Amino acid sequence: MxxxxxxxxxxxxxxxxxxxxxxPVPQVQLYTQGDWRHEANRFHQAQQTAILELNTLYHRALNQVGDGVASIFLIHGMLLEDHDYVETVRGLINGQGATAEYAVQMAEVSFAAAFAAMDSPYMRARAADIRDISQRVLRALMGGRQMLxxxxxxxxxxxxxxxxxxxxxxxxxxxxxxxxxxxxxxxxxxxxxxxxxxxxxxxxxxxxxxxxxxxxxxxxxxxxxxxxxxxxxxxxxxxxxxxxxxxxxxxxx
Known part of the structure; x- marks a missing residue:
């Protein structure tokens, strides 16, 4: 033993x-040969899909365990609309010709690393939230579902x-x-x-x-x-x- x-x-x-x-680790195309505006629109559509999914999770958790814990998914929704996060994704799409998928992956890596490097244990733990919301947007972009x-x-x-x-x-x-x-x-x-x-x-x-x-x-x-x-x-x-x-x-x- x-x-x-x-x-x-x-x-x-x-x-x-x-x-x-x-x-699972999604395999994404790095750069687009098309119009960056199309990729930006794809990102915003996936973002809205993810926010709707998080709202569903919020109400499910609210009914099962109460508002205190359910609010986690409201926080995730706010993170998805955070100006710095959104502009990082848009900047990669517009400035570097990245696909929406690759831009979301890079934003995930950057923001999760920034949180993980913080002194506060509470703030370090927020890295998982960034990874969670980013993975949700990626699934929306790639048409996948979370199968557990x-x-x-x-x-x-x-x-x-x-x-x-x-x-x-x-x-x-x-x-x-x-x-x-x-x-x-x-x-x-x-x-x-x-x-x-x-x-x-x-x-x-x-x-x-x-x-x-x-x-x-x-x-x-x-x-x-x-x-x-x-x-x-x-x-x-x-x-x-x-x-x-x-x-x-x-x-x-």
Whole structure:
């Protein structure tokens, strides 16, 4: 058995197989041979489509978890209309002949890096929001959809998760989330707490753990790889004896 240390978002315990979530990377054309005005119009149409989608997410979250958390998607809408962000995209299209897709990708890289370099942990966490809105605009431009279906129940592992991905995962099969990076101050963490999804961040998992059984201890932030049934039983008894949630269904499958 291997024990890895992380930082827990939710005080929950869950066991399941690890599945690495690999976010698709769109392949885009860099420069257009056509009229830059056409590309600018494509961007603005995709921007409006993304804002409408965010409004739908806002109302869904509002009904499920309340205004405090749902406002994340109002903030995303405001970021999409931010003057500096929009003008960066338009400048790349107009000044360099970039396609709308490439301009959005470059704006994502630039703004996310700027947030990630800030001193405040809260502001650093906003880099994920920039990536989220940019990926949404790219999907609108390229006609894609966010497909986050799971074949079987699993604990998903990734470097990090974008806020809207929390809304799109199959909640019936999602056992928990583990990130190798991530942040306790992110909007993703706020959504995870609101939806009571077991989650631990900053866990140094490697791809060779794919498919292996893991136990997430949300009280300590520990992740146990290949735990034995006896150890699972001891952990369950420990938390039950200390008044923690009872009836933990922990078993080695």
């Amino acid at each position: 291997q024990v890895l240390k992380g930082k827990a978002i939710m005080e929950q315990i869950v066991a399941g197989r690890l599945c690495f979530y690999r976010r 279906l799971m074949d079987e129940p699993a604990i998903l592992v990734s470097d990090d998760y974008l806020p809207s991905e929390v809304m799109d995962f199959d909640q019936h099969r999602l056992l928990g989330l583990i990130t190798r990076k991530g942040s306790l101050d992110s909007h993703t963490a706020m959504l995870v707490r609101a939806y009571h999804i077991p989650a631990i961040v900053e866990v140094p998992l490697t791809p060779r753990c794919e498919g292996r059984l893991a136990l997430m201890d949300g009280y300590t932030g520990d992740v146990y790889i290949d735990p034995e049934q006896e150890q699972l039983n001891q952990l369950r008894e420990l938390y039950q004896a200390n008044g923690r949630p009872k009836g933990l269904a922990l078993s080695v499958n």
